[in-house]
Amino acid sequence: MSSTFSGFSQQGLNFLQQVRIENDKEWFEENRHVYDREILTPFRALVEALSDSMLLIDPQFEIRPAIGKTLSRIHRDTRFSHDKSRYRSRMWLTFKRPSKDWKDAPVYFFELGPDMLRYGLGYYSANKHTMDLFRHTLSRQPDQFLEVAECCRAPFELVGESYKRLLVKEQDPEIATWYNRKSFAVMATDNQVEKLFSPALVDELVIGFQQLEPMYHWLMRVETMKQVDPADL
Numbered sequence: 001m002s003s004t005f006s007g008f009s010q011q012g013l014n015f016l017q018q019v020r021i022e023n024d025k026e027w028f029e030e031n032r033h034v035y036d037r038e039i040l041t042p043f044r045a046l047v048e049a050l051s052d053s054m055l056l057i058d059p060q061f062e063i064r065p066a067i068g069k070t071l072s073r074i075h076r077d078t079r080f081s082h083d084k085s086r087y088r089s090r091m092w093l094t095f096k097r098p099s100k101d102w103k104d105a106p107v108y109f110f111e112l113g114p115d116m117l118r119y120g121l122g123y124y125s126a127n128k129h130t131m132d133l134f135r136h137t138l139s140r141q142p143d144q145f146l147e148v149a150e151c152c153r154a155p156f157e158l159v160g161e162s163y164k165r166l167l168v169k170e171q172d173p174e175i176a177t178w179y180n181r182k183s184f185a186v187m188a189t190d191n192q193v194e195k196l197f198s199p200a201l202v203d204e205l206v207i208g209f210q211q212l213e214p215m216y217h218w219l220m221r222v223e224t225m226k227q228v229d230p231a232d233l
Contacts, residue, residue, distance in 0.1 A: 005045040008112065008196040012038030017114035019074070020089035028087060035074065039091055043071055046110070047093055049202045050209075054095045054108065057213050058220075061095045070094055089113060095209075104130050106219035108209055109185075117196055119205055120156055121212045121219075122185025133225045135167070135179050137218070142175050148214045149178070152186040156212065160184030186212060 015034045022028070028035070047065035054061050062069050072092045076085060092111035099105050103124040110119040123130070138145050152158060160181045167180055178184070188208060195201055 005042060005049040005199055005202055007198050007201065008042050009038050010197070012042070013112075013114050013193060013196070015039065016089045016091070016112075019087050020114065023085045023087055025086060039074075040067075040071070043091060043093060046202065047071065050093075050095070050205060053206045054209065057108075057209065057216060058095075058097065060097045062098050063095070105223060106216055108212075108216070110205055112193075112196060115193060116189065116191050117193065118187050118189040119208060120185050120187035121209070121216055122160070122187070123183045126183040130222065130226070131181070131183065133222045134219070136225070137222060138175055138179050142172065145178075145218065146174055148218050149174075151211055151214045155188040155190075155208070156186040157188075158184060159187050186215065 011034065015031065015038055018031075019028070044065035047063065047070045051061075051063040055063065064070060067073055070093050072088070072090075072094075074087050074091060076088055090111055090113040092109055094102075094107045094109045096102055096105060096107040104127050106121065106123060108119075108121050111117065126134070158177065158181075160183050162177075162180045163182065166176060168176070171179060195204065
């Protein structure tokens with residue numbers, strides 16, 4: 001049964017703030033009803049409110065409003081992490097094609113925490129092969145890429161760690177800022193958490209995600225190149 005997105009609540013943000021402080025299983029179980037009502041329920045409604053617009057960008061997007069599909073888990077996997085905190089104090093949704101290696105594919109995202117929200121498009125953690133293919137497209141079609149990259153204007157900014165040494169000397173700085181990234185995303189960050197409390201959040205996200213559509217399709221070209229013999233590139 002679908003529901004209408006009416007916004008998040010201050011109670012939900014307070015819950016995430018308390019998660020950050022407590023991070024305790026007993027406390028979480030006692031307050032699970034707050035998580036379900038004030039975090040999970042509006043997140044599911046937000047996915048449903050965005051889905052039709054996102055399918056216009058890519059009909060193959062996963063749109064099921066479920067944890068592990070479009071919604072993040074609040075429980076952390078601590079097996080390989082020095083941080084043994086049980087729970088996250090942030091929650092996010094994603095729109096991406098179903099993939100076993102989702103960290104290495106382009107993804108739209110929206111994330112909130114106790115005192116912030118952010119959204120955008122990019123890689124969670126692109127591997128070197130993916131970035132080498134991306135750099136190949138920049139080398140072959142720099143002017144076309146810069147035209148596409150115009151969509152990454154405000155409110156978005158390019159983020160992601162860069163190599164300390166330039167990979168190509170005397171490269172156009174506008175290309176170099178993309179070319180030298182180890183991985184990247186284009187992201188809008190906002191501390192006006194009042195936006196989270198309004199149904200108008202849907203419109204802001206739709207407008208932003210549509211603005212980034214040219215970059216999404218460029219990155220999907222990189223995905224198709226993964227299926228091509230390197231000798232044919």
